[in-house]
Amino acid sequence: MEVGLIVAADRSEGIAKDGQIPWRLPSDMRHFRRMTTGTGHSTVLMGRTTWESLPERFRPLPGRRNLVLSRTAQAFPGAEQVATFEASLAAAAGSEALWVIGGAQVYAMALAHPTVTVIELTRVDADFGCDLRWAGVPAGFAQVRATPFSDGALSGTFERWER
Ligand SMILES: NC(=O)c1ccc[n+]([C@@H]2O[C@H](COP(=O)([O-])OP(=O)(O)OC[C@H]3O[C@@H](n4cnc5c(N)ncnc54)[C@H](OP(=O)(O)O)[C@@H]3O)[C@@H](O)[C@H]2O)c1
Secondary structure, three states: OEEEEEEEEOOOOEEEEOOEOOOOOHHHHHHHHHHHHOOOOEEEEEEHHHHHHOOHHHOOOOOOEEEEEOOOOOOOOOOEEEOOHHHHHHHHOOOOEEEEOOOHHHHHHHHOOOOOOEEEEEEEOOOOOOOEEOOOOOOOOEEEEEEEEEEOOEEEEEEEEEO
16 A cells, blocks of 8 residues: 655645645645545545544545544544554555645654655645645655646646655
8 A cells, every 4th residue: 555645835835824725726636636536445644633624515535535633532524533643554454545635743743654655745836924834855755756737826846756
């Protein structure tokens, strides 16, 4: 099973402002859906805060098994709670892929694990004054793809990194 991380960040590694992603990029939403759905047998892992940031009508993310990381046992309708990253790997066993979809806490935790071998980074070529950042692509990953996009007034690059 491939274990990857997927993130959209601005030029300053910003990923959110006031609890939300501050840009609207339909092309990135399509990219995210395509990457994380695969052939329909994939699992996504998100932190409890990211789950809560999704409008109710968009959760669980359809066509994917949804795992929510939380230290407190609680119900996430349409999703399963896991308490550790290791538990998410066990729960996702048999999936074609496990995608770590955020947020900042969960990205940091996942990148400490060598099982994460892929990063799909959407680099948005602007600065949104975000109040939440991820650490950026760590040493040890090499870029294997960079596809430019433009969407309305914004542009950027869909990047794939591997280790
Ligand atoms: N730009 C992007 O690509 C992108 C992607 C996803 C999310 N986001 C944004 O990121 C923000 C949320 O990020 P965040 O860093 O605040 O929160 P988060 O990572 O989504 O969730 C944090 C929560 O996850 C649980 N958690 C974290 N580490 C854990 C561990 N090691 N073991 C067990 N549980 C753990 C805890 O839940 P409990 O408190 O319940 O224990 C913690 O409070 C939102 O604003 C969202 O819009 C951006």
